[in-house]
Every structure is written in structure tokens, then in C-alpha cells.
Amino acid sequence: MANVITLFRREFSSFFATPVAYVFILIFLMLSGVFSFYIGNLYERGQADLLPFFNFHPWLYLFLVPAIAMRSWSEERKSGTIELLMTLPVSIFEIMLGKFLAAWAVLGLALLLTFPLWLTVNYLGNPDNGIIIAAYLGSWLMAGAFLAIGICMSALTKSQVVAFILAVVVCFVFVLSGSSIVLDAFTGWLSPLLLDTLASFSFLTHFESMAKGVIALDDVGYFVIVIGIWLYAGLLAVEQKKAE
């Protein structure tokens, strides 16, 4: 655990040693403001809630999270620092966890820094802050799921660009699996149980139910499973490359 904490610190400060984290946070804050106000019409619809803000999170994460995840292993591999890492008295699992937690913390920080929006709706009316807390939690968990996929893709390739594109594609599949685009194609021939299971793979389904204000254990469980599975897949990929 001590190793994970040390690795987490190293990774986390490395984000802020370069402009990466700052640029990421700035873009995230600005885009979420633009989407909420101009596409979601947060002000014009006159309701004191943050639905228009949270509605765009899956789509923001779809591009921004792979961007922050793409360097995690690709960079190490490209610059050769991975060899150094492997010589350290830490396991790959610990390195993986440290990297994930550090990037997840950056995402959490970016989310926290959207508090002016929360202040705005509280100034304008009386929002249900319980719903907002649940939605923030759901958003952070979903960001973790995007991140785990991104990190796994980064472990697969030396090229950051390839890692980014692969991550976007896989994440897109996960986002869309609950939408009518996908479900309609299966509606005719899949049984309702299988269709429901397919819909339950979607990040949207789980995030939306949390954004309504209900923290259901199966929604949290789903994101934890996605994070666990993809980090483990990433781990296998690193091991595989190491063997090569």
C-alpha cells in the first residue's frame, strides 16, 4: 500500500509538473460551461438543477479522459522509463493502481472545480442538493470507468495517438450500448432479459440513474467491475509486453 501511495504521489505531481493537468482542467471547465449554458440551456430553462451540466459528461469524458489516459503507459514505453519501472521493487499491479488513482484524482479535482456552477444554481433557486451530490458521485465513478479503459488501451501500444483512438472507440461502444441506436437493432430478436443485460452495459444507463439522485449498489458495482476488469486487462497487456 505504501508503494501505491508513493507511486500515486509521483504520478499526481507529474501531471502538474507539465501543463497537462492545467490544460485538461481548463478545457473541461470551459467546455462543461459551454455545453451546460448553450446546448443544455441551463439558464433559459429556469430550473434550479444541474441536469444540463451532467447530461454532457459522458460525451465530454469520451474525448477528454482518453486524452489524459493515453500517456500513462505509452509514454513510459516510448521513453524507455518502463524498463526502469520494472526494476523497482514494486509490482506491476501497484504501478497500475498508482497510475489509475493519480489520474482519477485529477479527474475528481476537475469535477470539484466545477463548484461555481453549483453555486450558480444555488444562487438562482433552491436545487435538490442531494441529487447533485449523487450526480457528482456518479460522474466521478463513470470517469473512472472511462479512465480504466483508456489506461488499458495505453498499455497496449507505444503510440499515444493509437491509444487515444482505441480508447475513444471502446468507450463509445460502452456509452452507446444502452441507447436506442444499439437497442433498436436487437429489439426484434433478443429476449427482454438479454436486452436489459445489454442495456445494463451502458455507462449512460447507470450514470443517468445516479444523476436522478439514487445511489444504487448495482450502479456503483457496475462501475467498480468495469474499472477492475479493464485495469486487470491492462495489467495482462503490460505483462505480455514485458514477456515480449
Place this chain on the structure above:
Amino acid sequence: MINKLSSLLAAVLLLLVFFVLVLLNNQLLSGLRADLTEDKVYSLSAGSKQILQELDEPVHLYFFYSDKASKGMTSLRNYANRVESLLEEYRSLADGKLILHKIDPEPFSEAEDQANQFGLTAASVGVGGDAVYLGLAARNAYDDEKIIPFFDPQKESTLEYELSKLLYQLSDPQPVKVTLVTDLSVQGGQNPMTGRFDPPWTSFTQLQQLYEVETLGSDAAGLPTDTNVLVLVHPQNLSESMLFSIDQYLIKGGKALIFLDPHHESDPMAAMGGANGSELTLMLDAWGVEFSTDQVVLDAAAGLEIRTQTGTTRHLGFLGLDKSLLDESDVITRDLDMINGASFGYFSRQGNTGPDWQPLLHSSESAAVTDSSAYAMVRDVSQLDGDFDQAARRTLAVRLSGSASSAFESVPEGVDNAGYQQQTQALNVILVGDTDLLTDRFWVSQSNFFGQTIYTPFANNGDFLTNAVENLSGSEALISIRSRGTFSRPFEVVNALTVKAEKSFREQEKRLQQQLDETESQLAQLQEQGGESGALVLSQQQQQMLEEFMQQKIDIRKALRDVRHQLDKDIEQLGTLLKFINIALAPIVLVLLLGGLFRLLRASKGRSL
């Protein structure tokens, strides 16, 4: 090669593990949830859960929702989702006893016919007038059916109550037995003053149509054992055994609607003998309730206009209780608009102990009291006067629930003492401070239509009675379900700005309109002058004035348009400011601060090394 194969195998295995884990997660963890919403909107109340637990036979729910036809109707779709998720919640808690069928009744489909057969109502939308269904039909094992024809988004706060009531009615198809105890002539009869036969009270007839009603006089020895709801109207001279029977009925979980009155003035003989107040002090004392049998409430604000021989006058003792004087949170009164009554008495609490106290009807702030005997003798209603210096809001009807003691410390002599009980934790009584409100003259008008008497209600007194009986005849659980919170959360700051802007707009508009009217009349005058002088051509001076007025008119019109345009300026400005702060200012400032903070941390770390 082997390496690649093993990687592929690992990937496939991992995918399989993922599927299994997600499936297990869906199946095993789906019941556990924390509802963080302010009003616990997505959680069922304890009352609803109890109703679900008491379901013996499976109930089929047919949820009709025109998913395709309602595309683009965001608010209706949101509401449909809300209804659906609540239905899902019911289903998940019903332990398999609820079978939910979700049906999209597309136009000209069999499902649409089915919806029509159930009697659901379709809303017609769009240019083509597509039928949009959003209703529920439910059927139990005995083929009894209940429906909610259309889920009205306006009634979101009573949604859970409506659904639970529907399930309760299907789970307990036994007819409700109402025992009415009164000496008043609710069933009609010969009028001692006129000698004619009066018809039964419409409120009573309505009750008979809905429930099995047994009427008893105050001399009856006790309540029938199968009583579901007791309606006690104007109790006087109840026998001790009857009082004991009522007391024990209530202490053992019975439900009662009790109408008391300091003066029942609808009695034809009332004008002769002064006030004729109800008597139930023994029980009221046991419940810690005080009722003013010697005082009548006069209300300067809620008094009704009545017609007298000399014209119309306001009767301070005849009260019209509008929506603002009815409790909005209780299912009995929340949808009612007006209750009329006469010579109301008021309730007050003796101390703070006793059952829970929830007022249902109350007077306005301008209510005074007067002596009931004096009130009974007043002939000229304009002479009615009370002590209005002490004016205050009075409770005219109240719901009592929770713990209470019996009015009898021991079993009275000569009464069967089987199962005497001293205490209850579930008292369920509604007390109303007037009996006149049940008589026809306060809420229903009669007219003759081809030999048939038609009753047209002009107040909700009858609804109040049936709502109360219906509510009380429901299970304990049903009564406990209160209306849930409101779901619209408007921008109050923006609303305040709108009100302010509209006010200033109206003021400016009025001023400009006045100017415009003046200018136009001057213009008309000038044109008339031109006509009167007989000259076909206006003088140069007149022409100039005419042009000036025309210009002025155009300017004022433009100013008016500008004022209208400016109406939302403050609101727009606030929006622009908030957008600027959230999109540009806050992100830049926060990221700069973050950068500064990390530099500071680094510097201090460097120093410490």
C-alpha cells in the same frame, strides 16, 4: 505464437468474467439503494410497502405509455419515466406479487384497442392529433379492475397515493361498511314546520351509493362489530354503552369521522330553542381536545354573501372556506376548492400531549367568536358581532392520529367488558366543527329536469365527506401516505426580476400610451381644423405641426417597442454575467490558482529539503 494464443484466451476469459460479474451484479445488488433526493422521491413510503406486503394474490399492472407517439414531448416523457420508475419500485418490492406489463399503444394497434377497453384516456397531440396514452390498468386474480385513466403531471405529488390506493382497492375487495350514528333527519322525513316530506340529504345519498351504510340513532346500544368507518354526526344524549362502544372501537384501531357543532341551525326547530350543541366532551377530554360548544366562529373575511328580504348582506357566521383555508398537504382536502358551512365551532389542544394534531380546515386570520346562544337567537344577520379585536385563525377541522387513552378508566356497569383496552398507538379520527355543511343548502342546488330532480353542487362539501370516508376506509398504511414534495424548482431570482421588469414595463407602457393618445387626439384635432376651415390645403404652419405630431407618434411607438424589448433585459444581463463567470472567468481564475498552489507547494518542499 503460444504467447499470443494465451493472450487471446485470457482476453476471452476476461470478457466472460465481465459478463458474469455484470449479470450477478444486476441480479444480486439491484435492491440496495440510497435515495439522496430531498423528498425521498424514489423511495416508497412505509405505508406503500405495507400495502405491497399485504398483497395476497398477484396483481397485473398494465402500464400504457405511448413511447413513440410522445417523441419530443420532454416534460411528459420525463413524467412517464418517473411513473415507470415508481412502478418498477413497486414491482421490485412486491416479492413477485406485481406483474408489470409495459405497453406502447401505437395507433391502430391491438394494444390501443386494449387501452380503450380498459377505459384509458388518450391525449391528442400534434398536427395529426396522435393519441398519447399514459395510464394504468390493474387487474387482480378475481378479475376486478381499477384504472388510472391518465397520469396528470399536475398531480405528481399524489402519484404514490393514487398508485397505492389502486393496489389497496385490488388487494382488499371487501365492501366498506359505514356506520352512521346520528339523530338528525339525514334520511329525510316529515318537516315539523311545513308538514311536507323532505328528501334525504344528498351527502347521505352519495355515501349510500358508494358504501354499505347502516344508520343508528343515539339510543342504540353499541356499534355493529363489522364497522369499517364510523361517521358520527351531531352526537347528543348518546347512551353510556354506545359511548363505551365508540371509545373501544377507536382504541382498538377503528376509524371515525365526527361532525360536532355548537349550533346545528339547519334543524327546523333550531330557531325556537336556542343553541343545540353537540356533546362529546368525555372523549374529547381523553384525546386532549377542546371544542367550543358555547362559541361560534364569525369570520370577517370568509363570511358568505346571503340574500335577505332587503337585499344581499354578508353573513359572518356562514363561512365559505376557499382553497387557502384548506390543508394542501392532506389528500382529503388538497384537491377541493370550497367548503361552505354555518356556525362553525373551533378546536384547540389541551396541552401538548395526546395524539398528533393536523388541522384540515381553518378560518382566516380575521375570525372572532360569539356566544352560540346569542348567535342562535339573532334574526338580523347584519347585527352579528364578535370580539374582532381578538381575531385569530381558528382550527375548524382536525385529524387526530397516534397515541391516545380511553375515555373510560374502567368498564361501565352493565356493559359487556370483553377485551377492554386502555391505550392505543393508532388513533384515527377526523373532527369537523360543523354539521350544517352536510345539509343540501350549503353545497348543492336542486332543479327540475323533465320531472327529475337534478342536484348540482356549488361547493365541495360532498367531496369532503366522501374523501374523508374513503381515506379512513383505506388501510392504516394508505392513510399514512402523504403527498410528496413538489418537483419544480424555479429560478427564484429570475422570477423576482421578471415581476420587477413587468411592473416597470407596465408603468412605462401606461405613460407612453397616454402620450400616444394625447398626440393622436392632437393630430386628429389638427386634421379636423384643416377640414373645418374649408381649406383643402393646410397652411405651412399646420403642415409643420402635423409632421411634428406624426414624428412624435412614430417616436412614442418606437419607445413602446423598445420598452417591450427591454422587458427581459435585466434577466438577460444576469444570464450573460453568469455565463461569462462560469465559462471564462471561473475556469481561468481557478486554474491559475491551482498553478499558484502547486508552485507554492513545490517551493515549500524545496525549502524543506
